[in-house]
Amino acid sequence: MREVLEAIERWKGRGEQVALATVVKVIGSAPRDVGAKMAVSSGGEMAGSVSGGCVEGAVFEIAQEVLRTGRPRLVRFGISDEMAWDVGLACGGTIEVFVEPLP
Amino acid sequence: MNWFERVREAIRKEEPLAVATVVRGPEAWLGAKWVVEPTGDGWGSVHPELDRRVQELAQRYLAIGHSGTVSLPTPEGEVEVYIETYVPAPLLIIVGGTHIGIALAAIAKVLGWRVYLVDPRRTFATPERFPHVDRLIHAWPDEVLPHLITARTAVAVLTHDPKLDDPAVIAALQSPAFYVGALGSRKTNARRLERLRRKGIPEETLARLHAPIGLNIGARTPEEIALSIMAEIVAEQSRLRQAARATVPEEVRP
Numbered sequence: 548m549r550e551v552l553e554a555i556e557r558w559k560g561r562g563e564q565v566a567l568a569t570v571v572k573v574i575g576s577a578p579r580d581v582g583a584k585m586a587v588s589s590g591g592e593m594a595g596s597v598s599g600g601c602v603e604g605a606v607f608e609i610a611q612e613v614l615r616t617g618r619p620r621l622v623r624f625g626i627s628d629e630m631a632w633d634v635g636l637a638c639g640g641t642i643e644v645f646v647e648p649l650p
Numbered sequence: 651m652n653w654f655e656r657v658r659e660a661i662r663k664e665e666p667l668a669v670a671t672v673v674r675g676p677e678a679w680l681g682a683k684w685v686v687e688p689t690g691d692g693w694g695s696v697h698p699e700l701d702r703r704v705q706e707l708a709q710r711y712l713a714i715g716h717s718g719t720v721s722l723p724t725p726e727g728e729v730e731v732y733i734e735t736y737v738p739a740p741l742l743i744i745v746g747g748t749h750i751g752i753a754l755a756a757i758a759k760v761l762g763w764r765v766y767l768v769d770p771r772r773t774f775a776t777p778e779r780f781p782h783v784d785r786l787i788h789a790w791p792d793e794v795l796p797h798l799i800t801a802r803t804a805v806a807v808l809t810h811d812p813k814l815d816d817p818a819v820i821a822a823l824q825s826p827a828f829y830v831g832a833l834g835s836r837k838t839n840a841r842r843l844e845r846l847r848r849k850g851i852p853e854e855t856l857a858r859l860h861a862p863i864g865l866n867i868g869a870r871t872p873e874e875i876a877l878s879i880m881a882e883i884v885a886e887q888s889r890l891r892q893a894a895r896a897t898v899p900e901e902v903r904p
Contacts, residue, residue, distance in 0.1 A: 548657060548661060548736065549661060549739075549762070552658060552661065556658075569732070569734070571671075571673050571719050571732040572718075572719045572732075581717050581718055581719075582717045582734055618677075618680070618681075619673075619680050619681035621673050621674055621680075643673075643719075645671065645673045645732060647671070647681050649654050650652040650653065650654050650655075
């Protein structure tokens with residue numbers, strides 16, 4: 548959380564909405580551990596990371612959707628996923644990312 | 651105060667805190683939070699079906715500083731709860747404002763540690779030489795160490811001067827510090843151990859000392875030695891984390 552706090556404060560200071568994505572489960576090996584965070588603002592900025600760069604683009608899109616609907620989502624990324632061709636993790640692990648709007 | 655404001659405050663004040671989130675289950679439960687305070691109090695919005703079990707698990711996770719997801723059965727079906735613990739950044743205390751200390755402070759800051767430098771010699775411990783440290787403490791190590799050290803503290807004693815090193819090593823070994831290392835060759839270290847024995851320090855206490863300090867990576871420059879010290883500290887931290895994890899029952903292990 549530390550690594551995204553500063554950006555979140557800046558965005559909130561400008562009156563923007565913020566979605567927070569957190570790695571909540573890791574199966575096999577993955578570039579970032581449980582607890583890794585990425586924050587996305589309604590203004591389209593991002594901070595932090597949930598992988599080595601492989602799924603951040605997809606998480607960004609989901610975060611924008613979460614900000615629109617206000618409803619959190621749990622998303623799974625990995626080789627077993629149908630999205631593997633687009634956003635598969637290079638190292639072959641599976642991660643679950645929870646994306647929620649910040650209060 | 652909402653859960654996020656509480657997390658922000660805990661990080662700023664370096665307080666431990668756990669936050670549980672329902673991440674899989676009935677749509678209406680998703681995103682519900684339960685905040686567990688270090689005092690053992692809990693508050694939030696998880697379903698009453700869950701709060702007691704989540705509270706108990708979160709306290710267990712908080713005790714060992716682990717985060718992870720657990721499955722809990724409820725009348726509404728299986729629910730997954732992610733428990734995240736926020737623990738204060740670990741503290742590295744460097745005793746001795748030496749060249750190795752400068753590099754060690756920089757490496758520890760990159761790794762997210764808080765770093766204090768203790769050295770009574772004002773010419774060594776200057777803000778110009780140590781721009782990265784969180785605190786410069788001009789005092790005798792044995793006077794201040796007992797007040798600074800917790801179980802999340804590592805101490806690296808680097809002065810190379812027995813009249814500073816010995817009291818620092820003794821104070822650190824008798825503290826809850828999870829790591830104590832001291833600079834010096836095998837010969838220097840053998841002489842140090844002899845002096846400490848003569849002062850009545852018991853063998854089991856001396857056995858806690860990492861000396862010669864650092865992993866054996868063939869380090870030659872002060873910067874390489876600093877790297878070997880930090881690597882040894884991280885290795886010790888990982889070893890203790892694994893040991894703590896093993897104390898949690900397997901079915902709820904993070």
